[in-house]
Amino acid sequence: MLSGFLRLIPILMLASIAGLIGESFLGDELGWLIALLIVVISLFIAYVNQSRLDVFVRGAGISHLFGFGSSWSEIFFRLQRIITGLRKDIEHVERQYKRFIEAFQASPNGIVMLDDQDQIEWCNAIAEQFLSIQFKRDVLQRIHYIVRRPEFVQYITGRKYDEPVVLEKMGANSSRILLLQAFPFSENRRLVLIQDITDLSKAEAMRRDFVANVSHEMRTPLTVM
Structure with missing residues (x-):
């Protein structure tokens, strides 16, 4: 809750500055209307980016990882690069596993x-x-x-x-x-x-039988003699 409020502080400060400037040049109502519009647009962008991040977390894939604003774009870019690297590592491990299984099956x-x-x-x-x-x-x-x-x-x-x-x-x-x-x-x-x-x-059994038979044949003449 506190972190969400802290994220709103820059938006509110920007809106206040815009309201004061607008009030000076455009009058009270139009100036603060512009300030309110800035707040609404900023909140909308934050909501859209948060929704896309939630979609990614639920497993929809990295195609949803693009956002508005430099900070969100940087976050999404880094996430996409990490995910791409992890997928390559997983694919490499899966290929190695498949080769090992094929080798074991061929044994x-x-x-x-x-x-x-x-x-x-x-x-x-x-x-x-x-x-x-x-x-x-x-x-x-x-x-x-x-x-x-x-x-x-x-x-x-x-x-x-x-x-x-x-x-x-x-x-x-x-x-x-x-x-x-x-x-x-x-x-x-x-x-x-x-x-x-x-x-x-x-x-081995045939060899033993052969040796036994030969030994028997050799012993028989010797016995007769």
Whole structure:
């Protein structure tokens, strides 16, 4: 209330000066009529500028930021420059975020981001396939409510991530063997990386079978001898 009154003081002083000058040259009635007109015009300009500022604050955009008078024009100009700079910064961050998401989606490995409550914040499409989850449905759900394998639940809730954990019979057909490891980062969040080691495990099993068969074949002649 006081600040509004203080803003009126220059207007009233200008009107008084104009009234006195007008009274000297134009007579009492016309001089003070001009003074009253100055007050009305000044209040109207202030009202219009205040209304435009209110429209901007409610989110109508910077196209409404223009005003009458040097002081209001300077205020609007500075606001417009600040807003334009902020919008450019936001657009830059959004482009970087989009590139990161595209890179994560292109990864052959599953990626899941968990918050400090083990809730799913984000995952890529490969992780959805590996863990049989749906991001839109399961976002902000605790991951061990969805993936209920005891070894996985113990791994996630135990907060000991020095070594990875292997989950067998995973995926839609229970045919995948997955290697998972969690990496803590900002504010107790975790980044869970998931690798499909099905083919590698099969190759390792074939190697072990081959070595076992060769060893058996080598031992048989020696036994006979």
